[in-house]
Amino acid sequence: MTRSSIKEYLNSNPESVLVLDGGQGTELENRGIKVANPVWSTIPFVNESFWTDPASKDREIVKGMYQDFLASGAQALMTVTYQASFKSVSENTRIKTLEDYDQLLSRIVAFARECIGDDKWLVGCIGAWGAHTCSEFTGDYGAEPAKIDYLAYFRPQLSAFNANKELDMIGFETIPNFNEIKAILSWDTSVISKPFFIGLSVHDNGELRDGTSLRKIGEYIKSLGPKLNPNFTLLGVNCVSFNHSHDMVKSLHEVLPDLPLIAYPNSGEVYDTVKKVWTSKGSQTKTWDDIVKKYLDNGARIVGGCCRTSPRDIKEIRTAVDNYGKQ
Numbered sequence: 001m002t003r004s005s006i007k008e009y010l011n012s013n014p015e016s017v018l019v020l021d022g023g024q025g026t027e028l029e030n031r032g033i034k035v036a037n038p039v040w041s042t043i044p045f046v047n048e049s050f051w052t053d054p055a056s057k058d059r060e061i062v063k064g065m066y067q068d069f070l071a072s073g074a075q076a077l078m079t080v081t082y083q084a085s086f087k088s089v090s091e092n093t094r095i096k097t098l099e100d101y102d103q104l105l106s107r108i109v110a111f112a113r114e115c116i117g118d119d120k121w122l123v124g125c126i127g128a129w130g131a132h133t134c135s136e137f138t139g140d141y142g143a144e145p146a147k148i149d150y151l152a153y154f155r156p157q158l159s160a161f162n163a164n165k166e167l168d169m170i171g172f173e174t175i176p177n178f179n180e181i182k183a184i185l186s187w188d189t190s191v192i193s194k195p196f197f198i199g200l201s202v203h204d205n206g207e208l209r210d211g212t213s214l215r216k217i218g219e220y221i222k223s224l225g226p227k228l229n230p231n232f233t234l235l236g237v238n239c240v241s242f243n244h245s246h247d248m249v250k251s252l253h254e255v256l257p258d259l260p261l262i263a264y265p266n267s268g269e270v271y272d273t274v275k276k277v278w279t280s281k282g283s284q285t286k287t288w289d290d291i292v293k294k295y296l297d298n299g300a301r302i303v304g305g306c307c308r309t310s311p312r313d314i315k316e317i318r319t320a321v322d323n324y325g326k327q
């Protein structure tokens with residue numbers, strides 16, 4: 001079976017909810033890949049042995065991760081390209097030219113497609129500008145965030161993803177700064193030519209990491225009216241606190257009741273940025289069953305997990321979506 005366009009699917013099946021995979025970076029780390037480096041989870045693909053060594057252990061690990069997410073019921077899966085901007089890759093790896101960079105991305109996408117098969121949706125994942133300065137959880141983009149050239153930063157990755165037929169959607173993830181949101185939403189179909197979503201990085205208090213209210217972001221989107229890129233398909237939150245995420249979805253739904261939403265929080269653990277470890281402090285006080293129900297009551301159309309969520313979490317999400325979603 002060949003898949004339909006994800007946007008058309010969402011439009012023509014207004015009651016259905018899709019299950020996304022879990023946090024690829026932390027899941028690969030759990031399975032033994034050392035991701036502590038500037039390109040994070042993209043590192044295994046940068047090593048030529050991934051592509052040339054038939055016995056590559058990393059290949060088996062990535063394949064195993066996708067298989068387990070699929071077995072848990074994921075229908076849409078993401079490429080492992082969160083920290084794979086041209087800037088991050090060219091400054092920190094042996095890959096220096098645009099040509100080699102394009103080859104890296106097309107190899108990663110082709111490999112993911114091979115792992116998941118033709119009937120699942122594949123999302124090309126793009127981390128926030130702040131991912132390369134480790135500020136996606138603070139939103140601190142320096143003194144003049146409006147002057148940052150976001151397009152120059154994103155363009156190489158976007159162009160490669162736009163041109164790749166294996167990708168069904170582009171996901172901007174963990175976006176913490178309002179200026180960055182405005183920039184992304186100012187780009188027309190010549191810059192983003194595929195369906196895309198924006199996952200916001202939101203503080204536990206319900207504000208974007210830079211302090212902007214979700215209401216203000218919603219009002220801004222409404223004010224764009226017909227100027228909005230028609231490929232803008234979903235807005236939502238990712239890598240936010242598990243326990244607070246349903247309130248964020250609710251706030252977005254209140255201001256944008258007709259926009260499909262996406263939600264994939266982290267596991268509820270907290271990242272200690274000093275010790276660089278995840279701690280169980282503040283873990284889940286609710287279950288996936290509780291929060292998925294709340295997401296669905298508030299306009300969520302794609303639900304999954306972000307950092308530290310595993311195939312087990314995706315299975316629980318799948319069960320909850322099957323219970324509460326209308327088929």
Ligand SMILES: [Zn+2]
Pocket residue numbers: 023238239266306307
């Ligand atoms: Zn995450």
